[in-house]
Amino acid sequence: MVPERRQRILLPVRVSWIVGSFAAALLLNFVPWQPVGLAPDFVALALAFWCLRQPRLVGLGAGWLLGLLTDAGSGVLLGQHALAYSLLAFSAITLSRRVLWFSVWGQALHVAALLLVAQGVALAVRLAAGADFPGWMLIVSPLLGAALWPVVSFVLLAPQRRPIEVDETRPI
Amino acid sequence: MEHTPPPFFKRGPAPLVRLAFFASLSVALLVLDARFRYADGLRQALMLAAQPLQEFAALPGELAGRIAGYFSSQTQLQDENAALRRQLVEASLSVQRLQAALAGSEQLRRLAGAAERRGDRGTAAEILYSARDPYARRVIIDRGTQHGVRAGSPVVDEIGVVGQVTRTYSGASEVTLLVDKDQAIPVQVARNGLRAVAFGSGVSGMLELRFMAANAEIEAGDRLVTSGLDGVYPPGLAVASVTRIERDAANSFARILCQPAAGVERGRFVLVLSAEARAAPYPEEATTGSERDTRTGKVRRARKKAADGA
Numbered sequence: 001m002v003p004e005r006r007q008r009i010l011l012p013v014r015v016s017w018i019v020g021s022f023a024a025a026l027l028l029n030f031v032p033w034q035p036v037g038l039a040p041d042f043v044a045l046a047l048a049f050w051c052l053r054q055p056r057l058v059g060l061g062a063g064w065l066l067g068l069l070t071d072a073g074s075g076v077l078l079g080q081h082a083l084a085y086s087l088l089a090f091s092a093i094t095l096s097r098r099v100l101w102f103s104v105w106g107q108a109l110h111v112a113a114l115l116l117v118a119q120g121v122a123l124a125v126r127l128a129a130g131a132d133f134p135g136w137m138l139i140v141s142p143l144l145g146a147a148l149w150p151v152v153s154f155v156l157l158a159p160q161r162r163p164i165e166v167d168e169t170r171p172i
Numbered sequence: 173m174e175h176t177p178p179p180f181f182k183r184g185p186a187p188l189v190r191l192a193f194f195a196s197l198s199v200a201l202l203v204l205d206a207r208f209r210y211a212d213g214l215r216q217a218l219m220l221a222a223q224p225l226q227e228f229a230a231l232p233g234e235l236a237g238r239i240a241g242y243f244s245s246q247t248q249l250q251d252e253n254a255a256l257r258r259q260l261v262e263a264s265l266s267v268q269r270l271q272a273a274l275a276g277s278e279q280l281r282r283l284a285g286a287a288e289r290r291g292d293r294g295t296a297a298e299i300l301y302s303a304r305d306p307y308a309r310r311v312i313i314d315r316g317t318q319h320g321v322r323a324g325s326p327v328v329d330e331i332g333v334v335g336q337v338t339r340t341y342s343g344a345s346e347v348t349l350l351v352d353k354d355q356a357i358p359v360q361v362a363r364n365g366l367r368a369v370a371f372g373s374g375v376s377g378m379l380e381l382r383f384m385a386a387n388a389e390i391e392a393g394d395r396l397v398t399s400g401l402d403g404v405y406p407p408g409l410a411v412a413s414v415t416r417i418e419r420d421a422a423n424s425f426a427r428i429l430c431q432p433a434a435g436v437e438r439g440r441f442v443l444v445l446s447a448e449a450r451a452a453p454y455p456e457e458a459t460t461g462s463e464r465d466t467r468t469g470k471v472r473r474a475r476k477k478a479a480d481g482a
Contacts, residue, residue, distance in 0.1 A: 029304070030222070030229035030254070037306030060190045064198065072218030073226055074304045075339060075346050078211045086194035089376035093187055129206050131307040132353055132374040138306060 010160040015053055017159050021046050022066060030073055037137060040145035041115065043070055044080075044088055045152055048114050052094035052099050052107075053157075063089035077129055084121040088114055104150045112146030219341060230300060236375035249399060294328075294443040295319055300344065309352040309372070309437075311335075315345045315444060324404060326445045330409030333357065334442050345444075349436050350411070351377050360399035360413050361390055367399055370411060370430060377437060379412045381428040384420045388426060406445065410434070415456060449472075 025046040033039035041153065045067050050058035068080030074081075090113055099110045119142050180283040182192075183221045205211040297315040315321045317340045327347050335355065339346040348355050352373035359381075360367050361423025366389060384390065394414045412430035419426045 024248040026222070027225050027229050032233055032301030032304065032312075034301070036302045036304060055245045060187070060194045064194045068196070068201075068214075068218055069222050071217050073222035075310070076305045076308075077202055078205040078215055079198040082201065083195055083198035086191060086198060090187055100182075101396060125202060126307040129202075130354070134306045134375060 008156065008161060011162065013057070014077045015057070016162055017121060018050055018054070018058060020052075021156055022062070026066070026069060026073070031069060034151050035133065038144070040141050040148055041118070042145075044115055044118050045145045046156070047085055047089055048092045048111050049152055049156055051089045055093040055096045058089075058091065059093060060086045060089045075128065077125065080122055080125045084118040088118040088122050091117060104153065107153070108146045108149035111145060111149050115142035115145045117135070118142070178285065199317075231299065258356070271463060286416075294445045295321060296441060296443055297321075297327075297345075297444060299347075299440050303346060308354075309349040309374070311347050311349065312344050313347055313442060313444070314344055316341045316345050318342050320446070321345045321444050322446075325430075326405045326409075327442050328409055329434045329439050329442050333405060334434050336404070336434055336437075347442070349434055350379060350432050350434075357405060357411060358399045359396040360402045360407075362395040362397050364389060366390060369403070370396060372451075373429075377432075379430040379432055381414075381430065382425070384426050384428055385480060386421075386424060386426045390414060390417065390426075390428065393419055395433075 001070040022043070025042040028042040031039075043155050047058070048067060061086035064082050067076065067080075067138035070085075071078045095110060095114070099107050100139070101145070116139065119138060123133075123138060185193075188340070201211055201214075204217075259466060295315050297313040297319075300312045300314050303310040303312055313321075313327075321337055321340055323337055323340050323345075327334045333350060335347045335349040335352070337345050338348040349372070350357060350370070351372040353372055355372040357370050358367070361369045368381045368384055368390075371382055373380045379392075381396075392414050396411045396413065398405040398407055398409045398411055410433040412432045416427060416429045416433045417426055418428075
């Protein structure tokens with residue numbers, strides 16, 4: 001099967017760009033967004049993106065490490081995000097052959113499912129540790145994250161879209 | 173899409189195996205952290221990596237706060253100033269009364285031979301933001317171990333108890349609010365001295381007195397203050413006021429809901445008290461009331477007896 005829309009041939013990705021994007025996502029996650037729990041999880045979004053695009057470069061190990069950093073940084077149980085992100089990375093890698101055939105909003109739907117699964121894992125961990133169910137506003141953050149998917153995929157793919165010969169008259 | 177040759181050869185372990193590995197690693201960490209608190213070293217090491225990012229991420233908010241503060245209007249400041257002056261006058265009046273009362277009670281206590289309680293020292297701190305964890309009620313304050321804040325210290329504001337420091341970093345610490353589900357505080361009804369323990373009730377933002385008999389002498393509107401029995405919170409701080417009591421014949425315990433007194437979820441400035449306001453040591457022999465031993469050595473054995481006797 002061939003996708004009906006045109007696709008560009010992308011440049012190979014640079015590892016430094018992947019690392020930088022994860023650092024930026026961690027930074028965005030540590031920004032104290034004020035309605036607590038409503039802000040999208042940028043690390044999960046970046047992880048889903050790279051697991052879908054580069055399943056051989058970014059995988060469960062990266063997800064687990066990022067999860068540990070998020071856990072320590074936000075002062076929650078150590079391992080909560082690590083578990084959620086490893087599951088997220090696994091499902092993203094499993095879906096990676098399928099998702100990229102869809103249009104960008106179709107991809108966003110898949111990503112919404114992935115992020116909801118990650119949030120569900122975190123919820124299960126906290127409920128098992130004895131916390132109360134904090135309310136249905138929990139699903140807002142994954143849905144917001146999925147709504148950001150077109151922006152995220154545009155920004156994160158931008159360096160790979162550059163032409164090889166740099167033309168001074170072109171803006172990008 | 174990227175066109176790479178099909179990955180027939182070098183793939184490493186199957187994804188499912190990796191998932192099992194990392195998931196079991198995470199679960200092991202979770203259990204270690206939640207049950208045994210063994211993971212604190214690892215947490216400190218990870219914090220070293222996460223802290224620069226965290227501080228950098230907090231910058232825009234701080235900057236916005238400063239800019240907003242710079243442009244806050246003159247009249248607002250004047251109003252606030254006037255209100256503060258009024259409060260100061262009122263407070264100084266009550267401070268005078270308090271000092272007189274303190275002097276009186278100090279004398280009485282010395283007469284009774286009780287240990288003199290040391291004055292409470294504290295560190296003023298500003299609440300930076302609520303922790304990014306929708307499951308718990310915690311805030312981050314801008315004072316940490318380098319300012320002398322230690323885990324376990326009580327945190328108060330100008331009205332009453334706000335919570336307790338649960339985790340400290342070098343330049344910040346995490347305060348668990350009274351209303352958090354895992355937080356408990358020993359209290360006393362100010363009217364008649366009835367002792368109880370107030371538990372946070374999580375989402376609703378209220379406190380709950382558990383295990384109080386259905387016929388306990390407590391009524392709506394009663395003020396609750398810290399009893400100081402735990403040696404963490406100094407006695408006499410305002411905690412909450414009782415708002416609703418449900419006495420159900422089917423249960424042997426009453427259901428008592430209280431509204432926290434302090435601005436637990438409002439306010440910006442708090443005071444971290446030093447956690448050294450320890451309770452008076454238990455007497456060595458709980459049965460002989462006349463002799464008092466102030467050595468801290470053999471109190472463990474006596475504690476059980478004292479608890480039974482109480």
